[in-house]
Amino acid sequence: MKNDDTHITVILDRTGSMEAIRDDTIGGFNAFLRQQKAEPGFATLTLVQFDSQDPYEVVHPFKALAAVPELTRKTFVPRASTPLLDAMGRGINDLEKRLADLREEARPARVVMVIITDGQENASREFRKEQIQKMIQEKQEKSDWQFVFLSADLAAIDDALASGVHARSAMAFDKSSFGIAAVWGAASARIADYRAARTSDVSFTEEDRAQQDREKQRK
Secondary structure (H helix, E strand, C coil), X not given: CEEEEEEEEXXXXXXXXXXXHHHHHHHHHHHHHHHHHHCCXXXXXXXXXXXXXXXXXXXXXXXXXXXXXXXXXXXCCCCCCCCHHHHHHHHHHHHHHHHHHCCHHHCEEEEEEEEEECCCCCCCCCCCHHHHHHHHHHHHHHHCCEEEEXXXXXXXXXXXXXXXXXXXXXXXXXXXXXXXXXHHHHHHHXXXXXXXXXXXXXXXXXXXXXXXXXXXHHC
């Protein structure tokens, strides 16, 4: 195992309701990508987009972070409904297999899975909530995977917590330019801390959450 390597999987909601925040989502992801590229240490990234037309599209499979291109309006096109559980379940299974196929010395020491959505599950056919809960808990307890859940929907946050995502690693965001930029920035900062071993997990701070609260109060 390489002690300085990190793998990041981003599972990105591409459903129709994301159209209203399409440009902000593109900008937020691209800022996240640039910030992670600027951090010291080697990392790989898998980008998955999901919707009911394609519940699991792997856009970039386990690619060296430095080689991952930014999103554009051509590569992020919202459509259809939300098979969130299927995207999460397939993401976990896919990453588990990919890591198992690597030589022991080539496996990253740190694994982070980031799920970002603006709404609740409404279209999954393959996975149930109970299955996802078991899968997340197993990866957290046995392999120390970090699961980060970002959502504009409080009910989706509740579902994520019920599925085993730690409350410290989940955050609601406001569907505004500031709210989206802030949540991507917070995720990037906490993942950078984890990559650099400044923290032992990916946990949002009180200030991270206060930024979102201030945006809601401003409205």
